[in-house]
Amino acid sequence: MKIPGAQIIIETLIEQGCDTVFGYPGGSVLNIYDELYKNSDRIRHVLTAHEQGASHAADGYARATGKVGVVIATSGPGATNLVTGLATAYLDSVPMVAITGNVSVDLLGRDSFQEVDIMGVTLPVTKHNYIVKKTEDLADTIREAFKIAKSGRPGPVLIDIPKNVQIDSAEYEKGEQVAPYPKLIAADDELSLAIQMLEKAERPFIYMGGGIYRTDAGQQIIALSEKIDAPVASSMMGLSAIPYDYPRFLGMQGMHGDYAASKAMDEADLILAAGVRFSDRATGNKAKFSPHAKIIHIDTDTAELSKNINAHLGIVGDIKDALERITAAIEPREHKQWIEQCAALRQEALVSYKNYGNISPYDIIHEVNARYPQDTVVATDVGQHQMWVAQTYHFTKPHTFLTSGGLGTMGYGMGAAIGGAVGTGKKAVLFTGDGSFGMNLNELATAVSQNLPLTIIIMNNGVLGMVRQWQTLFYHKHYSNTTLNRATDFVKLAEAFGAKGYRAETIDQFRQIMDTVEKDNGVNLIDCLIDEDEMVLPMVPPGGTVEQIIVSRKELEQ
Amino acid sequence: MSTGEKEMIIAIRVQNQFGVLSRVAGMVSRRGFNIDTLTVSATESAGISRMTLSLKGDEYTRKQLIKQLTKLHEVLEITEIDNTAVTRDLLLIKIKTTSENRQDAMDAVNVFRGSVVDFARDSLIIQLAGDESKINAFIELLKPFGILEMCRTGLISLERGAQCLKDKNMNYINRMDQKG
Numbered sequence: 001m002k003i004p005g006a007q008i009i010i011e012t013l014i015e016q017g018c019d020t021v022f023g024y025p026g027g028s029v030l031n032i033y034d035e036l037y038k039n040s041d042r043i044r045h046v047l048t049a050h051e052q053g054a055s056h057a058a059d060g061y062a063r064a065t066g067k068v069g070v071v072i073a074t075s076g077p078g079a080t081n082l083v084t085g086l087a088t089a090y091l092d093s094v095p096m097v098a099i100t101g102n103v104s105v106d107l108l109g110r111d112s113f114q115e116v117d118i119m120g121v122t123l124p125v126t127k128h129n130y131i132v133k134k135t136e137d138l139a140d141t142i143r144e145a146f147k148i149a150k151s152g153r154p155g156p157v158l159i160d161i162p163k164n165v166q167i168d169s170a171e172y173e174k175g176e177q178v179a180p181y182p183k184l185i186a187a188d189d190e191l192s193l194a195i196q197m198l199e200k201a202e203r204p205f206i207y208m209g210g211g212i213y214r215t216d217a218g219q220q221i222i223a224l225s226e227k228i229d230a231p232v233a234s235s236m237m238g239l240s241a242i243p244y245d246y247p248r249f250l251g252m253q254g255m256h257g258d259y260a261a262s263k264a265m266d267e268a269d270l271i272l273a274a275g276v277r278f279s280d281r282a283t284g285n286k287a288k289f290s291p292h293a294k295i296i297h298i299d300t301d302t303a304e305l306s307k308n309i310n311a312h313l314g315i316v317g318d319i320k321d322a323l324e325r326i327t328a329a330i331e332p333r334e335h336k337q338w339i340e341q342c343a344a345l346r347q348e349a350l351v352s353y354k355n356y357g358n359i360s361p362y363d364i365i366h367e368v369n370a371r372y373p374q375d376t377v378v379a380t381d382v383g384q385h386q387m388w389v390a391q392t393y394h395f396t397k398p399h400t401f402l403t404s405g406g407l408g409t410m411g412y413g414m415g416a417a418i419g420g421a422v423g424t425g426k427k428a429v430l431f432t433g434d435g436s437f438g439m440n441l442n443e444l445a446t447a448v449s450q451n452l453p454l455t456i457i458i459m460n461n462g463v464l465g466m467v468r469q470w471q472t473l474f475y476h477k478h479y480s481n482t483t484l485n486r487a488t489d490f491v492k493l494a495e496a497f498g499a500k501g502y503r504a505e506t507i508d509q510f511r512q513i514m515d516t517v518e519k520d521n522g523v524n525l526i527d528c529l530i531d532e533d534e535m536v537l538p539m540v541p542p543g544g545t546v547e548q549i550i551v552s553r554k555e556l557e558q
Numbered sequence: 559m560s561t562g563e564k565e566m567i568i569a570i571r572v573q574n575q576f577g578v579l580s581r582v583a584g585m586v587s588r589r590g591f592n593i594d595t596l597t598v599s600a601t602e603s604a605g606i607s608r609m610t611l612s613l614k615g616d617e618y619t620r621k622q623l624i625k626q627l628t629k630l631h632e633v634l635e636i637t638e639i640d641n642t643a644v645t646r647d648l649l650l651i652k653i654k655t656t657s658e659n660r661q662d663a664m665d666a667v668n669v670f671r672g673s674v675v676d677f678a679r680d681s682l683i684i685q686l687a688g689d690e691s692k693i694n695a696f697i698e699l700l701k702p703f704g705i706l707e708m709c710r711t712g713l714i715s716l717e718r719g720a721q722c723l724k725d726k727n728m729n730y731i732n733r734m735d736q737k738g
Contacts, residue, residue: 119577123584128631131576148631184732297735303625305735306618314735 002169005135006031009099009166010039012142017177018070018097020044020061020422022054026074027114028101031166046422046450048415049442051078055085056415056440059094060402061423064377066216068095068149069419075102076114079160080121084409086156087125091406092237093210095154097145098126104164105133118160127155133162135170143178151180153301154214184300186317186325193313194296195330197270201294203338204230205268207253210237210405211275211299211319213398218242220323221274228333230272231342233261235282237405238275240395250342254282256387256536259551260345266290266546267341274298275319278308279406280543288545298322357531358506361385361459364528365392367511368429368457371518377402377420377428381413381436384465387536389431411439417454418447427453427521434460434484444497447523455517456499456525458490461532469535473556483532490527499523562616565594567639567715568624571723573632574607581630582609591615591623595647595712603724606634612713621734628731635726637717645715649686649693654704656680663703670696681706 058069251258297311305314379402404412417430494501504510676683
């Protein structure tokens with residue numbers, strides 16, 4: 001039977017298992033929205049305040065659920081507003097499908113009203129993209145988009161659909177939910193080589209990244225770590241893949257990583273890296289990165305091998321499968337001395353975090369952590385608060401940490417937290433800073449209108465803290481444009497949006513507020529006044545090495 | 559060329575879909591590689607185009623480029639063409655001539671097995687096919703006449719023997735880092 005393109009879009013989305021879309025209507029997607037109206041019992045549409053918020057929400061939804069996040073926007077400005085969200089998802093390998101409307105095919109290329117070549121614009125920030133010029137191609141294009149988004153290393157796919165393609169009719173037959181392309185499987189001889197290298201190693205080290213939580217391979221990491229008696233560290237993107245309290249887990253490594261994790265990685269003689277991409281924030285000076293170590297790199301994306309750090313052995317294949325096969329075939333090892341050495345590093349790292357204000361960000365995070373269940377989705381924005389959460393929060397379950405790692409998108413958190421709360425149907429937490437929150441605070445409106453259980457914690461220091469920290473350390477305390485001098489009252493702002501607002505100036509006040517907020521299922525915002533000179537430590541200076549790690553404020557003040 | 563850099567030719571078979579050229583060219587430039595020549599043409603199969611890229615790069619560039627291009631959805635097969643393959647470039651060049659020096663120009667065309675495709679009172683257009691070095695040598699030879707304008711197609715290339723790009727097992731890309 002022939003049905004209009006807009007109906008095909010909705011039917012195909014539903015057929016592909018999509019029950020929730022985020023978006024914002026407009027001239028070029030009116031037909032799609034008309035179908036959403038008719039099908040509101042089959043597919044939920046979450047209206048955001050801005051398309052950027054919708055794109056981050058689809059991303060947060062995808063990270064929290066493991067499903068493909070879907071976002072819809074109109075042509076022109078609606079479409080360009082998605083770009084930051086797509087780039088964020090692209091760099092963190094998040095499966096997403098973005099649908100944009102465009103002007104009718106006969107108006108394309110004439111600078112028509114709200115016309116933008118969004119396919120051209122998003123070419124560098126999508127895994128793949130399309131413009132569909134015939135209604136007959138719609139269903140298969142959407143199916144292929146889902147397939148690409150979730151196959152191998154996931155990523156965002158955009159489909160641009162001109163208005164006449166939504167209006168015209170074509171045959172539609174309900175299809176099956178598409179399966180991902182077959183997984184690449186690591187070759188036996190390569191795994192044998194890896195096993196030989198691991199068996200010879202005296203100080204083996206497992207380094208895991210986002211690919212581990214994405215493929216739920218945390219248990220495989222633990223099994224290997226136990227069998228070969230090797231410590232494990234995580235990139236920021238890998239956090240939540242294994243429980244924080246696994247005894248051989250040293251925490252996050254990298255620029256603001258745990259001292260023990262970064263130091264042990266530097267001293268290792270063999271690094272098995274899985275599902276990581278050796279970002280510059282994780283490696284520091286690449287020429288001096290882990291000088292004693294041979295590197296085995298396992299990833300599903302061939303292009304990541306030896307892209308940033310030269311691998312002695314690069315293995316392409318499904319990470320979970322490769323880890324399982326290595327663990328099954330390898331002889332058990334014991335590295336008592338090495339494990340003790342790592343434990344000693346951990347002791348060494350126990351610096352006392354001196355509070356600069358009346359309320360320490362670490363105490364705030366611990367307090368929230370202790371009160372909320374382990375499966376609570378925690379979103380962050382970008383900056384100091386993000387690093388404090390990454391360092392401090394005790395992540396236990398995969399898919400509970402939503403943060404913009406690769407792109408470092410300030411303003412990501414509000415949308416992501418909404419997506420997380422919608423996706424899980426449970427209370428979500430957003431840790432943000434006053435700078436980041438200012439970027440997309442309009443989405444408070446969305447959280448309230450959707451009646452989401454959301455706790456928003458603003459680490460308010462009145463400055464752009466992370467940039468200020470760099471200015472303190474590397475720019476002679478020239479605080480250029482990082483002191484905000486705003487008079488925004490976040491409590492009143494929350495109230496104006498229909499949420500509840502609180503202010504905490506001491507940790508005791510914060511605890512009292514949390515007594516109330518913990519039990520409330522609405523949108524609660526807590527404005528926490530922290531000191532402007534709080535720093536994220538330890539810190540490996542940009543382009544530096546572990547040798548140059550700054551561990552405490554004392555070192556700086558000397 | 560900096561140390562370790564060498565000329566390389568990459569042949570790709572792609573699905574001929576909307577935007578595929580900008581996708582391939584965009585990937586190359588985005589990753590910081592400069593294309594020297596790029597040709598796109600029809601192939602023996604409908605809906606499939608062949609691209610030939612020539613560029614300079616070191617070992618790292620070569621591997622990264624091939625791997626990044628392989629990730630593009632439209633890319634079907636990709637290979638680096640080595641110097642045993644047949645490569646051709648086509649030149650159209652317009653030079654100034656006079657009745658005095660026209661015969662010298664014609665001699666050069668004959669020696670290089672080119673052909674004159676336009677003959678005017680004070681100019682010639684010459685067509686020449688060959689590998690890059692032959693064409694470069696020919697251009698050098700014609701410089702004294704005065705080159706009015708010229709254009710080249712860029713390289714196209716086929717591997718010798720019965721082996722074809724479409725039959726290439728792409729698994730070799732996954733084995734590139736077996737021993738880094």
